Amino acid sequence: MHEEQIRLNPRIEAESEDTFLQGVKDCIPTLLGYWSIGFAAGVIEQTAGLSVAEIALLSLLLYAGSAQFIAAGMIASSPPSVIVITIFFVNLRHLLLSAALSPYLRHLSPLRNMGIGALLTDETFGVAMNKALVQPRLSERWMHGLNVAAYLNWLFANLAGAYLGRWITDPERFGLDYALPAMFIGLLVLMTVSRKQVAMDSAVAVLAALIAIAVSLSLGGSWGVIAATVTASAIGVVIERWKR
Amino acid sequence: METLTIRWDVLLIILGAAVVTFIPRVLPLMLLSRIELPHWAVRWLHYVPIAVMAALIGQALFVREDPWTLENHIEWLAAIPTFLIAIRTRSLLWTVIAGVAAVMLLRGSLALLPG
Numbered sequence: 001m002h003e004e005q006i007r008l009n010p011r012i013e014a015e016s017e018d019t020f021l022q023g024v025k026d027c028i029p030t031l032l033g034y035w036s037i038g039f040a041a042g043v044i045e046q047t048a049g050l051s052v053a054e055i056a057l058l059s060l061l062l063y064a065g066s067a068q069f070i071a072a073g074m075i076a077s078s079p080p081s082v083i084v085i086t087i088f089f090v091n092l093r094h095l096l097l098s099a100a101l102s103p104y105l106r107h108l109s110p111l112r113n114m115g116i117g118a119l120l121t122d123e124t125f126g127v128a129m130n131k132a133l134v135q136p137r138l139s140e141r142w143m144h145g146l147n148v149a150a151y152l153n154w155l156f157a158n159l160a161g162a163y164l165g166r167w168i169t170d171p172e173r174f175g176l177d178y179a180l181p182a183m184f185i186g187l188l189v190l191m192t193v194s195r196k197q198v199a200m201d202s203a204v205a206v207l208a209a210l211i212a213i214a215v216s217l218s219l220g221g222s223w224g225v226i227a228a229t230v231t232a233s234a235i236g237v238v239i240e241r242w243k244r
Numbered sequence: 245m246e247t248l249t250i251r252w253d254v255l256l257i258i259l260g261a262a263v264v265t266f267i268p269r270v271l272p273l274m275l276l277s278r279i280e281l282p283h284w285a286v287r288w289l290h291y292v293p294i295a296v297m298a299a300l301i302g303q304a305l306f307v308r309e310d311p312w313t314l315e316n317h318i319e320w321l322a323a324i325p326t327f328l329i330a331i332r333t334r335s336l337l338w339t340v341i342a343g344v345a346a347v348m349l350l351r352g353s354l355a356l357l358p359g
Contacts, residue, residue, distance in 0.1 A: 029336035036344065051249040054258070061262035071261060080253060084260035091265040093296055099272035100292040103281070110274040117270035122300065129293045175347035181304035181319065182326050182343025188297040189330035189339070201294050208295035209302030216307045224307070228299035233291035237284060 018138075023145020026131070027153075030123045034150060035157045036179035041068045042161020043168055048072040052162045059158040063119065063151065065180065067091055068158075093225050097125045104128070104138045112140060119147035126187035133194050200236060208232035315354055322346035 038059070045055045045068065058068055067087045074083045098117050105113055124146050132138055192201045208228045216224030281289070305320040322343060329342035 032337060032340050036340075050254065052247040053250050054254050057250065057255070057258050061258055062265055064265055067261060067265060071257065075254070075257065080257045080260060083257050084264055087261040088264035092268055094265070095268040095272055096292045096296060098269055099276055100289045102273050102276035103286065103289070105273060106277045108277065110277060113273040113277050114270045117273040118266060120269045120273075122297075125293070126297065173348070173351060175322075175344040175351065178319065178322060178343050178347040179340055181301055181323070182340045183336065184297050184301045184304065185323060185326050185343065186330045186336040186339030188294065188301065189327065190334060190336065191293060191297070193331070193334060195294075201291075204291050204294050205298035208298040212299035212302040213306045216303050224303050225296065225299045228302070229292060229295045232295040232299070233288050236291035236295070237287045240287060 018142035020141045020145035023142040023147075024149040025145075026127055026142070027124070027146045027149035030127060030150065030183065031153055033123060033179045033183040034153045035160075036176045037065050038154045038157025039161040039164075040176045040179075041065060041072070042158040042163075043165035044069060044161075045072045045158070046162045046165040048075055050075070050162075052159065055158055055162040056155065059155050062087075063154060064091055064121070065154075089223065089226070093229065094120060096226075096229055097122070101125060101128060101132075101138075104132045104136070105140075105143070107137055108140055116140065116143045116147065119151050121150060123183060123187070124150050126183075126191070130187075130190055130194065133191075200239065203239070204232050204236040207235060315351075318347060318350040318354065322350055 041059075042055055045058065046052075050058070050072065058071065062068055062071070064087075067090050070086060070090060071083060074086065078086075098120055101117075101120070102113075105116060108116070127146060128138060128143065131142075188205060192198055192205070195201055208231075210228075211231055212224040212228035214224075215227045301323070305323055308316050325346045326339060326343040330339040333339070
């Protein structure tokens with residue numbers, strides 16, 4: 001108990017260092033992921049018949065990896081309404097990410113929170129939650145640095161894929177498609193290790209993965225992640241109460 | 245396709261998708277920053293990041309529409325060294341490099357197998 005308090009305390013003054021530039025720096029470990037996934041997305045969007053301008057708009061306005069892959073895959077065969085509804089469900093998980101982040105940004109006005117939330121992604125969320133482990137609130141400048149760095153690199157990667165995609169016929173041969181799951185693995189491990197409740201976190205994680213697989217296989221992909229997150233987190237809370 | 249062409253139906257899809265993505269991103273942050281959450285909700289939110297990452301991993305590694313061949317399932321094989329490197333190095337960058345390299349090597353060596 002004492003040891004834990006000693007380890008947690010020295011970080012209180014850390015907030016003063018949380019500049020825009022520090023946010024940009026803290027984004028760097030995720031950049032390889034953004035580049036490879038964004039590049040792959042650009043290649044696939046280009047193959048689906050989208051123009052460079054359309055690809056730029058897609059990454060600037062939608063700014064969501066899995067949704068952009070889905071849009072590219074459906075654009076030739078599905079009506080706009082079906083594409084938009086599918087993307088709505090795929091991106092509904094942001095509700096949970098946004099809610100989980102909110103306790104650390106309570107010191108900001110709703111409008112300022114909107115500015116931060118508009119550029120929320122799985123990766124920036126992971127980086128921000130890692131930071132939130134050691135401090136009670138996140139700095140706005142730091143969040144903007146993290147978000148803008150990710151946003152611009154994503155656009156850059158999409159455009160690179162759109163231009164160079166004509167010459168790359170097989171991005172999977174280089175394992176590029178695996179950058180996304182690998183990054184999720186990294187974020188999960190980093191969070192679990194630093195939260196110091198490995199047993200409970202691992203139990204919730206295994207449960208969430210199993211539910212996601214089961215629901216996705218039976219009902220289709222878009223619901224799996226949402227159902228798994230809601231249920232596994234709730235079971236985590238129930239087990240917590242039990243043990244006390 | 246002209247580089248700068250933007251078709252109306254594509255623009256409609258992009259705008260619609262952008263709106264339905266924007267709302268869940270910002271709404272909880274805007275509302276929950278104003279109200280105090282009950283204890284159970286805070287505990288629940290505490291598990292959300294772990295659960296959502298694990299769910300995304302589970303789906304990415306195990307949900308496949310393709311038939312069950314070794315080639316379609318190297319993703320979860322590659323997850324083993326990826327997890328080990330993540331635990332060992334505690335670095336996001338090395339984890340991504342390890343994962344991509346593992347998949348590339350596995351696919352490469354599978355392509356060398358006869359038949």
